[in-house]
Amino acid sequence: MSSKVRRAGLALFAATLALAGAAYGVTRAPAANAAVQLTGPQLVADMGAGWNLGNQLEANANGIPSETAWGNPVITQGLIDRVKASGFKTIRIPVSYLGKIGAAPNYTVDSAWLTRIQEVVNYAYNSGLYVLINMHGDGYKSVGGSWLICDASDQTTIKAKYQKVWQQVATKFASYNDHLIFESMNEEFDGQYGNPTQPCYSNIVAYNQIFVDTVRKTGGTNASRWLLVPGWNTNIEYTTGSYGFSLPTDTNRSSSIPSGEQRIMISVHYYDPWDFNGQEDGNITQWGAAATNPAKKSTWGQEDYMDSTLKKMYDTFVTKGYPFFVGEYGSVDKTSADPANNTYRANFAKALVATAKKYGGATAYWDNGYNGQYGFGLFNRSNNTVTQQGIINAIITAVGSTPPSSPPVSPSPSRTSASPSPSRSASSPAGTGACKVVNAVSAWNTGLTNNITITNTGTTAINAWNLVFTLPAGQAITGGWSATYSPASGTVTATNVSYNGTLAPGASTTIGYQATHTGNAGAPTGFKLNGSTCS
Template sequence: MKKFQLILKTSIYLSLFIFLAPTISLANETANQTIDMEQYAENMQPGWNLGNTYDALGEDETAWGNPMVTRELIQQIAAEGFQSIRVPITFDGRMNPSGDFAINEEFLSRVQQTVDWALEEDLYVMINVHHDSWVWLQNGMENNHDQTVERFRRIWEQLSERFQDYPVELMFESINEPQFTGDERQQQGYLDELNDAFHQVVRNSNGNNPVRPIVLPTLLTGQEPERLQALYDYISNLNDPHVLATVHYYGFWPFSVNIAGVTRFNDETKNDIDTIFNRVHDQFTANGIPVVIGEYGLLGFDTGTDVIQQGEKLKYFEYMIPAAQDRSFVHMLWDNGQHLNRHSLNWHDAEFAQMIKTSWNSRSAVPNNNFIYLNNQEDRTDHQIDFKLNGHQLDYIKLNNQTLIAGEDYLFEDGNLILKKERVEALSIEGETGHIATLHVVFTGGFNWDINIYQHGAPVFQEADGTSDNFQIPVSFEGNHLATMEAHYEDGTIAGPQNWTSFKEFGYTFSPDYDNNTITLTENFFNDIEDGREVTLTFHFWRNDNEEQLSYKIVKNGDQVTGWPVIDEEDAIPDEENGEEIIIEEDKVVPDEDTIDEEHVSHNDEKNTNNQDKQELATKENNPNSQNEQMEESSLAPTLTNHKLPDTATNLYSWLIAGLGLLLIGATIFISQRRRRVNH
């Protein structure tokens, strides 16, 4: 009898242990797994940035003009086909600046709620320390070192604790665009020190953090060889298999901001993509370290999405995205609200959205121009558009929704589309200028192009008086669109900022307004114009084969500016040599790559200054509760029920089955023994 009781008790205790042990050890089992990081990166493709939201400086996430984040926004991101979301976070102003460095609970709960929504949509999620990189870390590492490092460490201690039991589809990025004072060696040392603190905190914390994927940047997330090598050496020394490297890419700088006459997606711009992507691939991907382009776009977008001509912009993304995917880079679109409308949840530019989504899966045919300009003073002729087919064939063509007949309305051979004279003549509208028709060109695959047809006359400039903070030139555009602008003094030397080129930066120094018939010269332009010196502005307008040029003169005295149109074009630019695309004085030097990189950095500084202005504006607009009342009520507590976990449950079921079996055996023996005792 005693022997039977011993067997029964042992079976019950063993069963209870089997039931409870998997629950106790599940986190440790997950924490001890090895994640296939190449597959992990592939699962992230493509990605999207929730920009200018939790990274905004100010009262709350609406400080820089975006509405409160909603579940519907995150659902729309998933519905658009994105597989991952980067959530930039700025902690300055949302945490105690000293002492315990505690993060504001309400703010952290909002971030957590957004992470929850994203995981529920099966999105991979990246969170980071964002604008803190330049707000307090940049100078703090040199001027207030110990407190700065401790503050950074405490951020990641709190985040690691908060999200420790979240699935590994949530990843941590140490810091965005790290930048510091000092020379290159000193700056790299500061970055390594912060990454050391980040790595130690995350890997020594609980839950899934010992294996949670982490994302480490190069200095300034740049792609220079020395910065790539420094990050590669650092990752190699970590001996941590769960690391991704990250860089950012905003294109060949002159094209990206429309300066130096680089208005086209030319070979130099294309070669920049290939050169940099090959360099990054050879340093990381070829050596088993996955790469995330944590942000991509064009720098000119900070000024406006129209800084780059629409067709040239589309050609850039058509080439860049497949180039990244060919090298197995994860690419994450930077969207600060200028692409997906956070209110309507529709794209501001449907063509742009269609191009990036098409490019996830295919190359597209691309035309030399996405426009045709018809001079209303000239006889009509055949018009040709040349397509690089990239493996596709023409399907059909529509003109204003009317299907055209091949051979009768157009010819198409070897990628050359010729719209016949008779069809062109039928489009003409006497006395009209502006957009008159759209040619819709459809291919067997890839992106389908809209070729906009304009009828134009000659632009007409008028005299103007104004001030240097916002000088407006009255212009009757007559169906024309501005490509770029040059500036020279009377002696032919270059005028205005960035005087290594006569071609000024679109948006930063000048900007057309086609609705109000003006061209604005900005304060940035006049800051580098000498008083009392006559300046000739040469405006270049888009044409089918080249650009038409018209000139205008201005003089600045103090903050007063006077302007008038040039009647005699022979007197517009004294120096004949200034007709070249990039005009350089004898004592000027074309910037090398390092100088251009400094120009890029200077624009980041300008963006940061603008961000600080936004912070001050947000402080003045004291209405923080108006948007909070519209927030969807939702539990902010972390739940793992709907979150996707790694496949680690197989052993759990095996233990449960074994436990049930032992319970059944014990129960059978117990009943049998009871019956024997009753019979006796």
């Protein structure tokens, strides 16, 4: 899928948004635990459900990478916590380098950009998730500043630049365990849809070989790390068929890898049928055997096609010890044309994930951060709330897991492991300075989530607190995070937990809950913090 299509509406914002700031905060060290080397089948099973942090680190403005250039906010630990709490175990983080690469012969990558990449990787990696990073927009002819062009004339320069960039990235992450996976590139092809051309495909194969050799030679865990390589445009037919793809050799890998095992995965994407999954109109809104309106259903690309297509990956690669990874799949929101569309989007996601699992592959849903007409978003990245619980449930169920009934969010950036169950602070509420409260409600059908940001606007610290508020009639809290809640309806008291009980002057904390409602999804009212009325 092209970069332009993948933006799904966010491009409207690109012209008016400035580059992200240069200051990104302190980078945490990688988790110290060593991961046991896994075989291909073990790896796929352990990766579970995957999700893409799309339109962020691969976004750019005039060829300069910027995580806010395509309309998304700055990435936070809170977002990653929400994704993990929703049941995902793997996060793919697309990355562009473009204008952040210096001149020949060293092609030095901007140190602040590498630091920011590492910081975002750490948000997920230090939480125990699998993380995949790639070279994403550098190979699109439609992207300003792109250079990894397989049919360009000066391949000697391109290959030298490619080698130097991956050498720097691999060195940066050489101490990270096998929960970090490198992907050589993204949808690399000559930009023309149709049968692959030569020698363009030969150059793609050469890039993959340079990538594997370069990463392995940097040593550390890189010598045994799982690596991910694509064929022509990550297309399954052009990767499994006789069109020019060949696997890279892996002669520089660690001797610790058993001779009969591989450490290379194959990258593919799946958006078939495109008229349902990506075409921005309201004509085809249903998919699969459960579709009720033949006029709204594509004439191809249903369950049987999906099964036979993914089976090609099994026959060609998995039987030889190479697992595959569907690094992107998903469907845009067409509920404006068909209110039932989300049901079919969930059905498609569930079928794709289950079929890939059946044939030895892992998956990652494409989320571009855009919610609304023709968006792929599952989460609101501005307030870290779920927007498509039904699709998430379908994905988590398809990998054989149970979706959390009330996913918590760890609010503390310093927490690097699964959060323990919240407990009441041992302290008694003290300090009644002025306060401000902001609600962020996201509702669906008969449910909602609300994140409440509490700010101490007074001049003295608040040490331990409780927040009293009144829910609208018909609402009942079913679960919450970052506070304890009692009772579930009516006038509720939220009491701080151990890690957010102190609010210095000007400091804020965010708590939240999920609730059911009977038609009124409004925000609570009448907030009082330790007895003081909040604005």
